[in-house]
Amino acid sequence: MTEHPPRRLPNVLITGTPGTGKTTHANQLFEALQATQSEDDEVKWEHINVGDEFVKNRGCHSGFNEEWQSWDVDEDKLLDELELVQVPGGKILDWHTCDIFPERWIDLVVVLRCDHALLWSRLEKRAYPLAKIQENNTAEIMEVVLMDARESYAEEIVVELKSESPEEVEENVARIVAWVEAWRKDHS
Ligand code: ADP
Numbered sequence: 001m002t003e004h005p006p007r008r009l010p011n012v013l014i015t016g017t018p019g020t021g022k023t024t025h026a027n028q029l030f031e032a033l034q035a036t037q038s039e040d041d042e043v044k045w046e047h048i049n050v051g052d053e054f055v056k057n058r059g060c061h062s063g064f065n066e067e068w069q070s071w072d073v074d075e076d077k078l079l080d081e082l083e084l085v086q087v088p089g090g091k092i093l094d095w096h097t098c099d100i101f102p103e104r105w106i107d108l109v110v111v112l113r114c115d116h117a118l119l120w121s122r123l124e125k126r127a128y129p130l131a132k133i134q135e136n137n138t139a140e141i142m143e144v145v146l147m148d149a150r151e152s153y154a155e156e157i158v159v160e161l162k163s164e165s166p167e168e169v170e171e172n173v174a175r176i177v178a179w180v181e182a183w184r185k186d187h188s
Pocket of ligand 1 (some may be wrong): 016017018019021022023025122162163165167168
């Protein structure tokens, strides 16, 4: 394994069942963190939407699965592609899968949670196939992503946050920004 210098900014993973609000949070967090940067900062914040954009743009898949309306992800290729990208830090990784990344890549794991009936209506608006809505709904009830996160990362870096209203998005983003500031002080 190549040794790299310490990260200048933390890598933040935003995860949760599809529809819990990962991309909404990641977009707002990116804007808020970008506003704290100056032109001269060597490492810039970047929002990486793993499942919809990165996987597609970098060809880390074996095709689009029409039934599930998502890419069939080639996890080895995805990890190879992300390996160098994550090195300087400042990455906001936005993906419903949280347990494939090496622990050493990630400084904070935010698991978004949402009432399952609310989640159902959000997924219906996306015109997801019924089987996909049902599977995601069950996964949210069974806390699958939260359990995966707790099994994959140190307890103290996993934070569970509710995402049911726009106010909660704002509060959550403010909380993560404060956490990032504290991380930067600790690592300066
Ligand atoms: P994900 O990235 O987890 O699949 P999105 O961020 O795309 O979820 O959100 C799914 C839908 O739910 C969007 O229409 C978004 O506006 C809405 N949404 C997400 N989080 C919230 C929230 N906390 N309050 C209100 N609406 C939300």
